[in-house]
Amino acid sequence: MTTILETQDVVVRFGVLQAVSKASIKVETGQVTGLIGPNGAGKTTCFNVITGLQEATSGKVMFDGKDITNKSPFKRARMGISRTFQKLEVFGSLSARENILVAAEQRRAWDKSGFDPTAVCDEILESTGLTSVSEFMVGTLPTGTARLVELARALASNPKVLLLDEPSSGLNEEETEGMARLLRRLVAQGLAVLLVEHDMSFVMGTCEYIHVLDFGSIIATGTPLEIQANPHVQAAYLGTETVEEAS
Amino acid sequence: MRIKFNAKFISAIVVGVILAFVINKNWGGATFLSAKNLSTFLVVGIALGGIYAITAGGLVVTYATTGIFNFAHAAIGCFLAFVYWQLSVKYHIPVLIAMAITLLVIAPAIGFLLDKVLMRRLRDASLVVQLMATVGLMLTFMGITLTVWSPKTARTLDHFYEQSKGVQIGSVIATWHRIITVVIALLVAVVLRWLLYRTRLGISMRAVVDSRSLAGLTGAKPSIISGSSWALGCMTAGLAGILIAPETGLVVENLALIIIVAAAAAAIAQLKSIPMAFVGGLIIGLSTSFSSTFLKFGTDWSYAGDAIPCIILFIALLFLPQARLETGKVRLTKRTERLTKPWEAGLGGFSMVLIVGLWANGWIPWFSGTNWGERSAVWLGRGAGFLVFGLIMLSLIPLIGWAGQVSFANYAIAGIGAVLFTHFGGQNGNPIGIVFVMLVCAPLGLAIALPALRLKGLYLALATMAFAEFTDKVIVRHPNMLNPSNSGVLYKPLHLFGVTISTDTADRKAFVMFLIITFALLFFMLEMLRRSRWARRWIAMSDSPAASATIGVNLTTSKMTVFMLSGAMAGFAGCMLGLQNGALRVDSFPMFAGLPIVLLLAVQGVRYPVAAFMGALGLASFPAITELLGNPSWLTQLALIGPGIAAIAMAYRPEGAVFYSGRDLAGILPWRKDAREEKALFIAKERAENIEKDEINDMGLSRAFTEDKVAQLDRVLSITDAVDETKMVNTGGQS
Numbered sequence: 001m002t003t004i005l006e007t008q009d010v011v012v013r014f015g016v017l018q019a020v021s022k023a024s025i026k027v028e029t030g031q032v033t034g035l036i037g038p039n040g041a042g043k044t045t046c047f048n049v050i051t052g053l054q055e056a057t058s059g060k061v062m063f064d065g066k067d068i069t070n071k072s073p074f075k076r077a078r079m080g081i082s083r084t085f086q087k088l089e090v091f092g093s094l095s096a097r098e099n100i101l102v103a104a105e106q107r108r109a110w111d112k113s114g115f116d117p118t119a120v121c122d123e124i125l126e127s128t129g130l131t132s133v134s135e136f137m138v139g140t141l142p143t144g145t146a147r148l149v150e151l152a153r154a155l156a157s158n159p160k161v162l163l164l165d166e167p168s169s170g171l172n173e174e175e176t177e178g179m180a181r182l183l184r185r186l187v188a189q190g191l192a193v194l195l196v197e198h199d200m201s202f203v204m205g206t207c208e209y210i211h212v213l214d215f216g217s218i219i220a221t222g223t224p225l226e227i228q229a230n231p232h233v234q235a236a237y238l239g240t241e242t243v244e245e246a247s
Numbered sequence: 248m249r250i251k252f253n254a255k256f257i258s259a260i261v262v263g264v265i266l267a268f269v270i271n272k273n274w275g276g277a278t279f280l281s282a283k284n285l286s287t288f289l290v291v292g293i294a295l296g297g298i299y300a301i302t303a304g305g306l307v308v309t310y311a312t313t314g315i316f317n318f319a320h321a322a323i324g325c326f327l328a329f330v331y332w333q334l335s336v337k338y339h340i341p342v343l344i345a346m347a348i349t350l351l352v353i354a355p356a357i358g359f360l361l362d363k364v365l366m367r368r369l370r371d372a373s374l375v376v377q378l379m380a381t382v383g384l385m386l387t388f389m390g391i392t393l394t395v396w397s398p399k400t401a402r403t404l405d406h407f408y409e410q411s412k413g414v415q416i417g418s419v420i421a422t423w424h425r426i427i428t429v430v431i432a433l434l435v436a437v438v439l440r441w442l443l444y445r446t447r448l449g450i451s452m453r454a455v456v457d458s459r460s461l462a463g464l465t466g467a468k469p470s471i472i473s474g475s476s477w478a479l480g481c482m483t484a485g486l487a488g489i490l491i492a493p494e495t496g497l498v499v500e501n502l503a504l505i506i507i508v509a510a511a512a513a514a515i516a517q518l519k520s521i522p523m524a525f526v527g528g529l530i531i532g533l534s535t536s537f538s539s540t541f542l543k544f545g546t547d548w549s550y551a552g553d554a555i556p557c558i559i560l561f562i563a564l565l566f567l568p569q570a571r572l573e574t575g576k577v578r579l580t581k582r583t584e585r586l587t588k589p590w591e592a593g594l595g596g597f598s599m600v601l602i603v604g605l606w607a608n609g610w611i612p613w614f615s616g617t618n619w620g621e622r623s624a625v626w627l628g629r630g631a632g633f634l635v636f637g638l639i640m641l642s643l644i645p646l647i648g649w650a651g652q653v654s655f656a657n658y659a660i661a662g663i664g665a666v667l668f669t670h671f672g673g674q675n676g677n678p679i680g681i682v683f684v685m686l687v688c689a690p691l692g693l694a695i696a697l698p699a700l701r702l703k704g705l706y707l708a709l710a711t712m713a714f715a716e717f718t719d720k721v722i723v724r725h726p727n728m729l730n731p732s733n734s735g736v737l738y739k740p741l742h743l744f745g746v747t748i749s750t751d752t753a754d755r756k757a758f759v760m761f762l763i764i765t766f767a768l769l770f771f772m773l774e775m776l777r778r779s780r781w782a783r784r785w786i787a788m789s790d791s792p793a794a795s796a797t798i799g800v801n802l803t804t805s806k807m808t809v810f811m812l813s814g815a816m817a818g819f820a821g822c823m824l825g826l827q828n829g830a831l832r833v834d835s836f837p838m839f840a841g842l843p844i845v846l847l848l849a850v851q852g853v854r855y856p857v858a859a860f861m862g863a864l865g866l867a868s869f870p871a872i873t874e875l876l877g878n879p880s881w882l883t884q885l886a887l888i889g890p891g892i893a894a895i896a897m898a899y900r901p902e903g904a905v906f907y908s909g910r911d912l913a914g915i916l917p918w919r920k921d922a923r924e925e926k927a928l929f930i931a932k933e934r935a936e937n938i939e940k941d942e943i944n945d946m947g948l949s950r951a952f953t954e955d956k957v958a959q960l961d962r963v964l965s966i967t968d969a970v971d972e973t974k975m976v977n978t979g980g981q982s
Binding site: 072074076077081085086087089090091093094099102105109110117135137138139150153154 | 571574575578579584586780783784786787790796797798801802854
């Protein structure tokens, strides 16, 4: 297993507020890495730093052995970093199919393997189970389905790393399980996934490795079992009840 | 960080060198260090800057507290200046009382009314709707002012203490008017600052921008807060209008144009800092005064002085920090539509040709001047004009409708295209010239947008409006572009595909037919483009810039392509505009003339190519209505007020008429079974919602719940097995 994505001592400051302080996260290929922490701990900010939407005050972002700290968001995407958003960022006035197609077509800008975007789009629609709603405008779809569209769109760029910001929010139990199955299948194909999530049973059931963020700092890293046993984490965030529920 | 600093540093040097060159080239020969010149410069500049500062300060206050940039700011000020004139000059009410009535009664009343009727609805609207509605408001206020106070009568507002001498400063006399102006400006600055930072109302006002609901927690009513913002905005606008009218003359266009000045100062303030807005106003005032005192522009650039605010706005844009890619701002509209199929687009285009063909041959009854089978030359000429405007509207669909880049410059680009066409073949009837014009206008469209590409959408709208003004004042007035003495025929008839295209009475019908056929072809092309990856990418970029970037879209180049396409289309429309005008004058392209085109397109629905056709019909409806009503004197400004009010109505119907009529009428088409089903579903859903709403309303939720009300509520909300044991009865009416 190799480290594909790494943040080194990333600091983000908004005025006097230190949103992220010296956060170092590692993401390995072929596994789901979790990033958890209470609200406002800086998880989404970390995502924004990795994808280039937020400039880091200091620190480095390494991807595939290269320093990408100063690269613009679209260049990082072209290198193979894809993401979804905590609050839906779908293209609401395009159909579900077009949402995915636009990403697949965009991939031709850097992926010269001569693939057919339409075929890729159909394949992803099929594998995410979106075929039946493909012609609907995304704005008319229920939130859970729209989230799936967002994920499908991220997959259409054929990323090496997939960053998912609370993928299970707005999903019902059945859909959440489907999401977990999908993630396991994706990592089995060699994708690396970094996951921000509040649903603890989902996190503990899917992630192989977890980083815990609190007040912008990483307070613990380890396997789900280690994290659950970690007293710092319990104190800062999980609370005994949630741990019991998760295990 | 270092790279950014360098880019700014380089632009600073470039701007500095250009300014030095312009100043050196146009130096009027006056000695800079003479006491007289220097004090003239300062006295005039500071007084003028004070007025600009007041209006810019007010604009920034409303923007900072409501999130809406009010393009009507200066037009409201203009209206209030006329009201003040009416009171003080016409009715001989003493100055102070007239001012008090105007600024303390009428201005706040307008502010509160605007807030209630319009602005509150705009808060959560898209940028396109916000811009269109406030630009519509600007045209409406201009139209109302022009209707009430006919521009045929000249009016003047006296300076304060016109008769007295003033104060000697150096070798210059500072009139009392100017001294009073400066004092008032300082007072306004202090009061605004104090109000926003030291009073409860002001702090609530600032909080409202960030979170409407949170601000409610401070105890102030959000409606009162936003109403106060608009009242304050109108008061400053009116004050500035009254102070500046004696300097510029009581002329609607001049006073409404101050919006460019205010926008430039607001850009310097980054739309948020009131002190910087005042500094910005002062910079513009001093620059204007500097140019009038020391510079003497040659006859080639005689109006360059008027363009100073535009130039300052452009420079300010260069130095603004790059906009962040924001997330969490996606708005999802429940639109049920599908892509137009090629044969449907073809049928649509054919229908347009058919309708206009029938009309041009007089086979559709029309208002006046025609017999059956014959269309009057006047109406044919107008028809050609509307179709040319329709072509300009088409050029805006990819730009505004798909890419979400609001530009007010396309009429100006078309104007430049028309002028260029006189050089490139229009004068000897060479159609190749059209291609040349399009090749020039494409990069021109891009160049205008360049300074604003990295900024948020509002700045683009400001920059393009400033460019339209700059075009009118500087570009087309240069003798190399249009010879002012040349008022004769500039264009030879164009022979294209066996058709003679000119504005001659005999050729007009052919011209109209040529225009509608090209229009239909472009319409078809756009419909096909909408199905392509280009349009998909533009729409994606507009719906969520952040998400587009994270799938690898280069936002900058993507925007550049759409600006070039739009510019080329506007250039083509410009050639037609020139041919339709026959001869151009230097004042053929005022900035305000381009606005109704954008507004009417938006009203019809800026995403849909068919809206350009409907928009052209909309333009045609205004002279038709006026004619139908027998050209009454109160309806002379319908061409301004009509689009204005229609655009204001977008606050209530943001998607555009084509969207709503499409939803309602698509089912009429025999092959649209899907639309019929969808509409049936929509109606059923709406009815169900209304029934529930009414039932809940009928219950009167302001009162305490009774047991049977709870049961009724459960039934309405379809809670069948209510297990909650807590009795929601007699809570003392706390709701």
